[in-house]
Amino acid sequence: MTNNKNNKAIIAYMIKKDIKYCQAVVSSTPILNREYKPKTKIFDFTIEKVTLAPDGFTRQLSTVNGQYPGPTIEANKGDRILLKIHNKLGEPTAMHAHGMLQNGTPWFDGVPWMAQCVIPDNYDFTYDFTVPNEVGTHWYHAHETLQYVDGVFGPTIPTPTVPDNGLINGKNNFDCSKAPSGSKCVDNAGLATFEFVQNKKYRLRIINTSAFSSFFFSIDKHEMEVIEADGTYTKRNKIHRLPINVAQRYSVIVTANQPVDNYIMRAEFQKKCMPDAAASLPTVKATVHYTGASDDPKPEDNPWTDSLSECVDLDPKTLQPLKEEKVPEATKQFEFQISFHENATGVVKAFLNGSSYIPDVNFPTLDRVFKKKLSNDPTANAYIFDKVGEVVDMYFINTDDGEHPFHIHGYQFWVLGTGDGDKVDKNALNTLNPIKRDTATIPGLG
Known part of the structure; x- marks a missing residue:
């Protein structure tokens, strides 16, 4: 084994939240108890090389703030983002906020020699843009040579302005005990674990940050409902396995409706898309742990066996926008x-x-x-x-x-x-x- 081992690909930085549904017999337009005022949010990112072992093999990675993947950029619609890049890589860099349309600020798109010059080593640069009227799952990544493949990337989530409460006929109660759940971080080598509570619903935001590899993403014994693709909300579509190509993003809803146990979350390489790849390419795995299940997870191997075409996207007939929009005539x-x-x-x-x-x-x-x-x-x-x-x-x-x-x-x-x-x-x-x-x-x- 040499000391320049490459991680073949990284699939899916996932964020989970409870999805709770409410039903009212009589409804009216919700009244917000406050109006959200856009803020300026500052993110300080130092791009540097750090020695880490994401899969147990120690090597030097290019990182954002020493993290792999990098920190999450989360902001509300209308917020101003000041993304301060401190380049300590030893080589030039640039940063692209993938999925941010940069309307009015194309010079902050982060593409070297198209939108800007590179950021030299030991120099700083600040990207200044506004979170657009978008939803969904996005990511930021270095846009110089292959730096993002080596670790310079992270998720970007534009959050819609959500009311603190809703009113029916001018009245309602507010549950003050509810707050966003924290994410669980595992700092030792091993499989990532996702905590599920039985009968709750979870939104998984899935991002393929690989350089070359496309995957089939799935969770053993759990159906998924696709609700978003690259920032576009879609009609709900139940699937077992999700094809996801480089730089694509999806949101899926998963219901924890199985017996309390541990289950395999998997990302299978689409091997036909890599003609020179060995047949022994491993399946990327994580663990879905139901609360109350064994803390020593040894999940049974129960992959979905649906036959899907490789090297193509989801069937367009099943991936339809939630809001139908007729395409204008081309000029x-x-x-x-x-x-x-x-x-x-x-x-x-x-x-x-x-x-x-x-x-x-x-x-x-x-x-x-x-x-x-x-x-x-x-x-x-x-x-x-x-x-x-x-x-x-x-x-x-x-x-x-x-x-x-x-x-x-x-x-x-x-x-x-x-x-x-x-x-x-x-x-x-x-x-x-x-x-x-x-x-x-x-x-x-x-």
């Missing part, structure tokens, strides 16, 4: 061919319509836009949409046999359709109630 259409092959120097690179992006390390793209210094440089791979309200249809043809997660910064997009082959059947596109998200899987040869 422009573009077709992109994705390919991978060697460039002139023998390095395998990604190509979009035959061109591979080369960043201008002296002038970030956004800076050139503001200074009106855009040129028709083919290495920029630039497509300009500069009309407010413009709707663009983008068709991606993947000529590579590997699937690829696709993400757009600053926007959510409607997923109108997916399939095999190198032709787009525009008549088969769903424009009535497609899911809107920011990260979607483009299948291999599809």
